[in-house]
Amino acid sequence: MANSPEMRASDADRDRVAAILREHTAQGRITMDEFNERLEQLYKSKTYGELAKLTTDLPDVDLRNLPVKASAAAPAQRGMHSGMKAAWSAWAVASGINWVIWLIVSLTSGDLIYPWPLWVMGPWGVILLLSSIFGNDHSKRS
Numbered sequence: 001m002a003n004s005p006e007m008r009a010s011d012a013d014r015d016r017v018a019a020i021l022r023e024h025t026a027q028g029r030i031t032m033d034e035f036n037e038r039l040e041q042l043y044k045s046k047t048y049g050e051l052a053k054l055t056t057d058l059p060d061v062d063l064r065n066l067p068v069k070a071s072a073a074a075p076a077q078r079g080m081h082s083g084m085k086a087a088w089s090a091w092a093v094a095s096g097i098n099w100v101i102w103l104i105v106s107l108t109s110g111d112l113i114y115p116w117p118l119w120v121m122g123p124w125g126v127i128l129l130l131s132s133i134f135g136n137d138h139s140k141r142s
Contacts, residue, residue: 005049017051023061095121
C-alpha cells in the first residue's frame with residue numbers, strides 16, 4: 001500500500017528525512033541556515049506530503065549506500081593503531097619522569113651520576129620498536 005500525502009508520518013519517518021537533510025548539508029547542497037529552517041519545519045510536519053516538500057528540490061539519497069570515507073576505509077594507512085600509540089606514550093612519559101629524577105639527583109649531589117634511566121627506557125623501547133615494525137597488523141587479519 002502506497003503512502004498517500006495525507007497519511008500521518010511517524011517519528012521514524014521524520015528521523016529518516018532528518019538524516020537525508022544532514023547528508024545534503026554535508027555534501028554542500030544546502031547551507032546550515034537552510035538545514036536549520038528545514039529541520040524546524042520537519043518536526044512540525046504531520047503528514048508524508050509535508051515531509052516530501054522538505055526534500056523536493058534535492059536529489060534522492062540512499063543512506064544505506066553512501067560512499068565510504070577514506071579515513072574509515074583504511075585505518076591502517078593512517079599509521080599505528082591506538083594501542084601502540086598508547087604504549088609509546090606510556091614509554092615517553094615514564095622515560096621523561098626517570099630522566100627528571102636522574103637530573104634532580106645529579107644536581108643535588110653535585111655530580112653527574114650514572115645514567116640509569118637508559119636501563120629503564122632501553123629494553124622497553126627496543127621491545128616497542130620491534131613491535132611497531134614487525135608486530136601484528138590488525139588490518140591484515142580482517
